[in-house]
Amino acid sequence: MTQDTSGTTTPMGFGRMHRKEDARFIRGRGTYVDDVRLPGMLHGAILRSPHAHARILSVDASAAEAYPGVRAVITGATLETLNLAWMPTLSADVQAVLATDKVRFQGQEVAFVVAEDPYTARDAVELIDVGYEPLEPVVDARRALDADAPVIRDDLEGRTGNHIFDWEAGDRAQTDAIFERAEVTVAQDMLYPRVHPAPLETCGAVADFDKVTGKLTVWCPTQAPHAHRTLYALVAGLPEHKIRVISPDIGGGFGGKVGIYPGYVCAIVGSIVTGRPVKWMEDRSENLMSTAFARDYHMRGEIAATRDGRILALRVKVVADHGAFNGTAQPTKFPAGFFGVFTGSYDIEAAHCEVTGVYTNKAPGGVAYACSFRITEAVYLVERMIDVLACELDADPAELRMRNLIRPERFPYTSPTGWEYDSGDYPRALRLALDMAGYDKLRAEQAERRRGDGPQLGIGISFFTEAVGAGPRRHMDILGLGMADGAELRVHPTGKAVLRVSCQSQGQGHETTFAQIVAAELGIPPDDVEVVHGDTDQTPFGLGTYGSRSTPVSGAATAIVARKVRERARLVAAAMLEASPQDLEWSVSETGGRWSVQGSAGHGRSIQEIAMAAHSNLELPEGVEGHLDAVTVYNPPNLTYPFGAYVCVVEVDPRTGQVKVRRFVAVDDCGVRINPMIVEGQIHGGLADGVGMALMQLMAFDEDGNHLGASFMDYLLPTALECPSWELGETVTPSPHHPIGAKGVGESATVGSPAAVVNAVLDALRPYGVRHADMPLTPANVWSALRGSPLRTDLAIT
Amino acid sequence: MQITVTVNGQPYTRDVEPRLLLVHFLRDHLALTGTHWGCDTSNCGACVVHLDATPVKSCTVLAVMCDGHEVTTVEGLERDGELDAVQKGFAECHGLQCGFCTPGMMLTARWLLDNDPDPDEGRIRETISGQLCRCTGYENIVRAVRWAAGHEAGRAAAGEGAREGTRT
Ligand code: FES
Ligand code: FES
Numbered sequence: 001m002t003q004d005t006s007g008t009t010t011p012m013g014f015g016r017m018h019r020k021e022d023a024r025f026i027r028g029r030g031t032y033v034d035d036v037r038l039p040g041m042l043h044g045a046i047l048r049s050p051h052a053h054a055r056i057l058s059v060d061a062s063a064a065e066a067y068p069g070v071r072a073v074i075t076g077a078t079l080e081t082l083n084l085a086w087m088p089t090l091s092a093d094v095q096a097v098l099a100t101d102k103v104r105f106q107g108q109e110v111a112f113v114v115a116e117d118p119y120t121a122r123d124a125v126e127l128i129d130v131g132y133e134p135l136e137p138v139v140d141a142r143r144a145l146d147a148d149a150p151v152i153r154d155d156l157e158g159r160t161g162n163h164i165f166d167w168e169a170g171d172r173a174q175t176d177a178i179f180e181r182a183e184v185t186v187a188q189d190m191l192y193p194r195v196h197p198a199p200l201e202t203c204g205a206v207a208d209f210d211k212v213t214g215k216l217t218v219w220c221p222t223q224a225p226h227a228h229r230t231l232y233a234l235v236a237g238l239p240e241h242k243i244r245v246i247s248p249d250i251g252g253g254f255g256g257k258v259g260i261y262p263g264y265v266c267a268i269v270g271s272i273v274t275g276r277p278v279k280w281m282e283d284r285s286e287n288l289m290s291t292a293f294a295r296d297y298h299m300r301g302e303i304a305a306t307r308d309g310r311i312l313a314l315r316v317k318v319v320a321d322h323g324a325f326n327g328t329a330q331p332t333k334f335p336a337g338f339f340g341v342f343t344g345s346y347d348i349e350a351a352h353c354e355v356t357g358v359y360t361n362k363a364p365g366g367v368a369y370a371c372s373f374r375i376t377e378a379v380y381l382v383e384r385m386i387d388v389l390a391c392e393l394d395a396d397p398a399e400l401r402m403r404n405l406i407r408p409e410r411f412p413y414t415s416p417t418g419w420e421y422d423s424g425d426y427p428r429a430l431r432l433a434l435d436m437a438g439y440d441k442l443r444a445e446q447a448e449r450r451r452g453d454g455p456q457l458g459i460g461i462s463f464f465t466e467a468v469g470a471g472p473r474r475h476m477d478i479l480g481l482g483m484a485d486g487a488e489l490r491v492h493p494t495g496k497a498v499l500r501v502s503c504q505s506q507g508q509g510h511e512t513t514f515a516q517i518v519a520a521e522l523g524i525p526p527d528d529v530e531v532v533h534g535d536t537d538q539t540p541f542g543l544g545t546y547g548s549r550s551t552p553v554s555g556a557a558t559a560i561v562a563r564k565v566r567e568r569a570r571l572v573a574a575a576m577l578e579a580s581p582q583d584l585e586w587s588v589s590e591t592g593g594r595w596s597v598q599g600s601a602g603h604g605r606s607i608q609e610i611a612m613a614a615h616s617n618l619e620l621p622e623g624v625e626g627h628l629d630a631v632t633v634y635n636p637p638n639l640t641y642p643f644g645a646y647v648c649v650v651e652v653d654p655r656t657g658q659v660k661v662r663r664f665v666a667v668d669d670c671g672v673r674i675n676p677m678i679v680e681g682q683i684h685g686g687l688a689d690g691v692g693m694a695l696m697q698l699m700a701f702d703e704d705g706n707h708l709g710a711s712f713m714d715y716l717l718p719t720a721l722e723c724p725s726w727e728l729g730e731t732v733t734p735s736p737h738h739p740i741g742a743k744g745v746g747e748s749a750t751v752g753s754p755a756a757v758v759n760a761v762l763d764a765l766r767p768y769g770v771r772h773a774d775m776p777l778t779p780a781n782v783w784s785a786l787r788g789s790p791l792r793t794d795l796a797i798t
Numbered sequence: 799m800q801i802t803v804t805v806n807g808q809p810y811t812r813d814v815e816p817r818l819l820l821v822h823f824l825r826d827h828l829a830l831t832g833t834h835w836g837c838d839t840s841n842c843g844a845c846v847v848h849l850d851a852t853p854v855k856s857c858t859v860l861a862v863m864c865d866g867h868e869v870t871t872v873e874g875l876e877r878d879g880e881l882d883a884v885q886k887g888f889a890e891c892h893g894l895q896c897g898f899c900t901p902g903m904m905l906t907a908r909w910l911l912d913n914d915p916d917p918d919e920g921r922i923r924e925t926i927s928g929q930l931c932r933c934t935g936y937e938n939i940v941r942a943v944r945w946a947a948g949h950e951a952g953r954a955a956a957g958e959g960a961r962e963g964t965r966t
Contacts, residue, residue, distance in 0.1 A: 018889055025897030026885040028832015028872030032898065035831035118822075119815065200836040200844055200898040200932045251834070251898030252932045284837040507896025507933045681892050684935030712841035712930070720923040720936040 012588060013520030016677045019512045020527070021505075030249040034281050036206045036219045042071055044270050044280035045121035046263055047111040047128050048290070049103035052139070052361040052705020053150065056099060056110070057131035064113055064127040069120035071274050073128070074112040074266060076100035084269060087235050090259060090478060091335065093164075093326035094155075095364060097262040103132070104152055104324035105363050106707050107289030112266040114278055137361035137705035138162060140795060141298055141321035144358035152324055152359045164326050164357035169340040169417040175352040178313035182304035188388045191774040192377045193793050194296040194321065194362070194699045196288050196709070197369035198717060199506070201251020203291055204281035207267040211275055215242045220264055221250040223257045224544025226502055227481060229536045231260055234479075236268065247534035253506030254689075254750075255368035256292050258329045258546050285710045292329070292365030293699065296321035296794070297339075297377045301385040309395050311404045316342055316353035316381060320366065321794075326357065327364035329546070330373045331476035331483065337367050337374030338467050340417045344382035345426050345465045345643060346404040351416040361705045370686060370750035372466050372547055379464040383755035384772070387460075387762065391771055396443075397461050397759070398434055402427060405463065412736075419467055421641045422743075423733045424669070430463060432729050433645035433667040442649060450767055455651040455660075460760025462646045464752035467639040468744040469552025478543060484635045485549075486540030487557035489518065489565050491628040493615040495608030497522070497529045499561075502542020503554040504534040508746060509678045510550060514558050516674050517740065521562030522569075522607055523593020540631060548642070548744035551674065552735075557634035559739040564630035569610045570595050571624045576605050576613050640735045640743035644668040648690075648756040652764040657783030659761055661691055661722065666753070667729040671743035676730075683749045684726050690753020692718040694761070698776050702796035801865035805830065806874030814861050820854075821845045823861035824871060832872040832901050836930070843929025846902035847871045853909045855928075872901035875908065883950035884908050884943070893942030895933035902929055907943045916947055 011017055024030050061073040076098040079085040086094040099110050111128050115121035136150045143149055144162040153159045179185055205220035216238055222228045225245040233240035250257060263280045270278035282291070297318050304313040320336065322328060330337040336355040343351045367373055386404075390397040405426040406413050413421040439459070446457040473482035488500040499518055503510065515529035532538050542554065566586065573595035574581040584595045584604075596604020605613070614628050649663040664687055673679045696716040699709035709715035734741025754775065761777045762770060765785060773781055773790035781791045802811045805828060812827050824830045824847070835857050836844035845856040848870035856869075875882040884907045887893065894900040903926060910917055910925045917925070922943045923936070931939060 019892065021897070022889040022894060025894055025900055026872075026881070026888050026904070027876060028830075028901050030832075030897050032831075032834070034825070034835075037829070118826075119817070198932065200842060200896070200930060201834070202836070250896060251836075252896040254932070284839070284842075507894075507898075509895070677892050681895055681934060681938060684937045685895065685933045686935075688935035711839045712837045713839045717930050717932070719927045719930065720940065721927045723936050725919070725940075726935060726937050 012523060012525060012592065014516055014674050017512060017516065017526060017675055019509045020515065021509060021511045032201055032249050032251050033204045033206060033219050033221050036248065038206065038208055038277040041277040041279055042114050042116060042270065042274060043118040043121045044112055044114050044267055044278050045118065045125045046109050046266065046286065047125045048286065049099065049106060049108040049110055051103055051132055051134050052106045052137035053135040053152065054103050054132040055135060056102060057133055059111060060129040061111060064124040067124040067127055069116040070113060070124045071116065072114040072270060074098065074269055074273065079269065082269065084236065084265065087260065087265060089325055089327035089364070090329040091326040095325035095327055097265045101155055105361050106705055107286065107363060109262040112270060114270040114274055139361060139701050139703060139705050141296065141319050141358055141360050144360050152361060162359040164322055164359060165335045166354065166356050167335045168352065168354045170352035171350055171416065172352045174350040175313045175315050178350050179302065179304045179315060182312055183307045184305045184392060185302060186388050186392045187300065187302040188385060188772050189300050190384055190772060191794060192295040192297040192299065192380050193775055194293050195369055195693050195697050196293050196699060196715065197254035197256040198288065198715065199252030199254055199256055202282045202284060202287040203257060203261055203263065204279065205264045205267040206277060206279045207271040208277040209268065209271040215244065216268065217244045217246065218264065218268060219246045219248055221253065221257050222247045223253045223504055223506060223546050225504055225534055225536050226541045227478060227543055228260060230481065245536045247504045250506040254370045255294065255546055257506065259292055259327060261291055284712060288715055289707050289710045290363050292368040293323065293363055294365065294367065294369035294371055295377055296366065299381050301381050303385050303389050305389055309393055309400050309403050311346055312349050314343055314348055314351040314382065318353065318355040320355055320357045321360050321362065322357050322366050323360060323362040323364040325364040328366040330367045331470055331478060333475060334373065338372060339374040339378045341375055341415065341419050341465065341467050342378035342381055343415050343417065344379060345406060345463045347406045347410065348416060362701065370689065370747040372468050372747045372751055375466050376751045379751050380755045383462045383759065387759045388771060391766065398439060401461060401463055402430060405430065420638060421465065422638060422735050422737060424641065424643050425731065425733050426463065426643060429643065429667045429669055429731050430645040432731060433647050433665050436727060436729050437647040437649065437665045453654065455653045456764040458650045458652055458760040458764025460648040460756045460758065460763055462752050462756035462759060465641055465643045466548065466748055466751055467641055468548035468747065469636050469640045470547050470549055471636055471639055473635050481543060483543050484633050485542030485553045485557050486631065486633045487554060487561040488540050488631045489561045489629065491565055491611050493612050495524060495528065495611040497524065498532060499529055499558060500532045500539045501554045501558060502539055503545040503550040505545065508550060508682065513674050513678060514555065517555055517558045518562045521559055522566060523588035524607055548746040551742045552640045552738060552744040553634055553636055555742055556636065556739045557632055560634060561630050561632040564632060565628045568628045568630060569607060572614045572620065573605045573610050575618060575620050575624065576610065577603060637737050640671065640738055642670040642743040642745060642748050644748055644752050646752050646756040648760040650757065650760040650764060652761055652782060654768065654786055657779035657786065659695055659777055659782060661724050661757065663727065664724050665727045665729065666749060667731065668745065668748055669731045669733050670745035670748060671733060671735045671738065672741040674742060679745050680728055682745050683728060686747065686749025687726050687753050688718050688723050689750040690757055691722055694754045694757035694775050694777060696722070696776050696778065698778065698793060700794055700796055708796060799862060801862055803864045804868045806870060816860065816862050818861045820856040820859040820861050820864055824856060830871050830873050834898055834901060836898065843902045844899055846905045846929065848905055848909065853906050872904060875904060882908060883946040884911065886949065887942035887946035891938050891942040891945050893934065893938045899929060899931040903931065903939055907946065910943065911947055911950065917943065
């Protein structure tokens with residue numbers, strides 16, 4: 001724990017507790033990847049394509065090679081000789097590490113310079129002369145499948161177009177039949193625009209290949225260190241036990257630090273070629289232009305309903321822009337991620353969706369930015385559609401939702417597309433959110449304001465259900481690796497413990513939360529538990545941290561491994577007390593955990609006494625090994641389904657199109673909360689994301705495929721001024737299948753909030769006849785919408 | 799060219815290229831890696847340090863411009879083993895998650911409290927609005943600064959002289 005300034009004691013388990021990791025961060029003593037400095041370390045820089053689509057005619061690196069201080073220049077041709085010019089993606093495609101034949105998006109990696117210092121490396125990059133023949137780019141995803149569209153992936157055998165996949169879910173015939181006889185149907189086209197998670201720390205790596213031992217050590221801010229190690233072994237053909245991936249402190253990830261980027265591979269090759277450690281750090285423009293974007297779903301939603309507001313069916317068609325390489329990071333069988341949960345929180349008879357993935361001349365990615373594998377898009381779709389229906393029926397959006405929410409008695413609930421929601425009480429959460437917001441009073445104020453032509457009030461609601469904690473290994477794997485995670489718990493003779501887990505924090509506070517889980521299970525103070533993570537040489541295998549899976553998966557593994565330790569302790573305690581293990585009972589009091597003889601609490605031993613005895617010369621019964629250490633692997637039996645009800649209140653000035661978020665009420669139910677302070681912090685961050693995506697974060701492309709959001713001057717992120725003071729509420733519906741009833745929360749607010757903000761703005765614009773406008777609702781976009789022509793926010797505003 | 803910069807009270811003399819940015823001077827030449835960087839356009843504020851008691855974005859200052867001047871970084875906030883009230887406030891109020899924006903945020907907060915010991919929420923938000931945090935949604939940063947304002951009265955009275963000497 002950090003220096004305790006308030007004098008509060010830490011809980012022996014769950015509860016508010018200061019973060020252990022803060023002690024180093026507030027002193028500037030964290031170690032992020034750019035803080036790693038090794039003796040003799042060189043620095044790399046990448047030359048990137050200025051074109052979105054062009055044939056490479058020539059690459060002349062001679063001037064760069066001759067530049068003083070340069071130690072190596074690596075091009076696509078160099079990598080070809082090593083069979084490393086292409087690498088597999090997480091979606092059964094390949095991606096160029098350094099381009100050889102063509103460049104396929106602006107900012108694509110073309111060459112890599114290794115030099116004595118970063119400034120020199122950048123100087124030398126400028127000296128590389130590349131001859132390009134520009135080709136027509138595919139910028140508009142909706143035109144990617146046109147017969148005359150240029151073929152982007154002519155590197156793939158037999159490719160004649162830009163089609164990647166078709167995927168569907170639900171029952172088409174049943175859904176169509178309901179639509180045919182429905183009293184009311186509404187349809188709406190909408191775009192969930194391309195956004196970038198933009199963690200404050202960009203990506204980078206330090207690679208150190210030791211020729212003598214044959215060991216490669218890679219420091220990089222990865223959310224999935226073990227998956228990276230296995231991939232490096234598969235890609236580079238290096239023996240896996242000779243690879244060590246160290247993920248140091250990470251300056252935010254949000255899904256953008258899951259995959260392997262070409263720069264990482266270049267740093268590794270640079271170290272192998274020069275025999276010295278090589279650091280590569282991308283700058284912000286490189287980060288925004290080339291690392292994993294998120295969303296880019298062009299959607300058409302349709303609802304069939306009764307005139308009195310009972311929703312019967314939902315039908316969705318999507319064109320998914322995957323960029324130039326299909327590099328989405330999601331479980332193998334789910335090319336559209338978990339978009340299949342698009343019926344959301346509503347009890348709908350039938351549903352069907354079709355998703356078509358296409359290539360465009362843009363950076364790869366798609367699944368990133370706290371999206372829970374595309375549930376962001378799914379929630380946005382259904383929550384916008386409910387408001388469109390409310391508009392059509394002239395119904396109150398809160399009442400319409402209440403009317404259609406899945407009732408508590410329906411859980412476990414199987415959705416029309418086959419997802420089994422574990423637990424929930426949706427109406428309770430929505431009622432709480434509406435009460436906290438003072439919904440009726442807000443509607444009254446809105447009516448009042450509508451009589452004038454000043455700033456209009458908008459009230460937006462969003463209700464979300466997430467499916468997180470991937471996942472059951474029979475359904476879910478990434479590149480054949482089942483989505484299970486390990487945990488290892490050592491208890492030292494004095495009763496202090498070291499927990500080793502496969503997941504990796506990017507700011508979520510795992511060192512604190514996971515210590516609290518052990519503390520709760522073993523009855524020792526969280527300060528007595530050290531959490532080790534982010535180093536493949538020191539932790540058990542597992543798939544890492546994304547999709548809100550740390551607490552659902554690694555958290556479960558932690559609880560279970562601690563219970564194993566506790567059971568071992570029972571056997572030792574029985575020997576100490578000369579009692580039968582079955583006659584002992586476990587208790588945790590203020591002084592800590594103990595095993596005692598049932599009915600005589602005084603006759604017992606503390607966990608610390610047991611730990612010492614387990615390492616001592618105490619005579620142990622047959623079959624009891626001694627020591628208390630344990631390992632486990634957790635295979636989730638199902639996903640967990642956190643949910644929440646959000647109400648956003650905005651003021652929109654119809655004269656300028658300016659939107660101000662006045663209030664945001666968020667009721668979250670993520671099951672049992674281990675450290676409520678950390679949970680609330682995570683929600684705050686996600687709500688800010690919602691404000692940013694809904695109102696500001698514009699990542700458009702011009703007709704030549706130029707990226708128009710490639711710096712923080714153009715890609716606007718919310719500051720303290722755009723964010724209101726968040727108002728949080730909670731309900732607790734434990735997950736029935738998770739060992740501690742927790743559900744995961746890291747992405748909830750990012751998933752749930754954009755729809756609330758957009759619904760609020762459009763609610764304000766309702767008297768002006770605006771039914772829909774796409775994110776981001778910038779002043780220009782709102783202003784245009786008020787004049788009847790909302791903007792296409794994926795293309796250049798002309 | 800040779801420069802001498804006083805960082806956290808200690809003078810450092812180094813030979814540097816004229817184009818070297820202050821942020822790189824601190825990080826790469828002095829190994830003070832607590833100061834971070836997050837953009838190329840002076841937008842994020844991860845790099846904020848004090849230059850003669852005024853917050854500056856160290857990615858937008860050349861090291862040579864600091865010759866003969868004083869710089870304070872996050873490593874200089876703690877005095878004689880005692881954390882600054884701002885540091886305590888950030889830990890106390892969960893004002894940080896990944897910690898990447900934190901040094902810059904704390905230095906701006908320190909400057910604010912030096913100039914306005916009791917800032918309200920609006921003033922705090924405005925003061926940190928040139929800096930980005932991607933994790934906290936700002937709420938707890940604001941609370942952290944308020945907490946620090948409320949917890950340094952006693953200390954300020956005791957150590958007024960020392961603080962005045964270096965910071966204002
Ligand atoms: S590094 Fe972003 S403002 Fe200095
Ligand atoms: S704590 Fe991560 S950017 Fe602020």
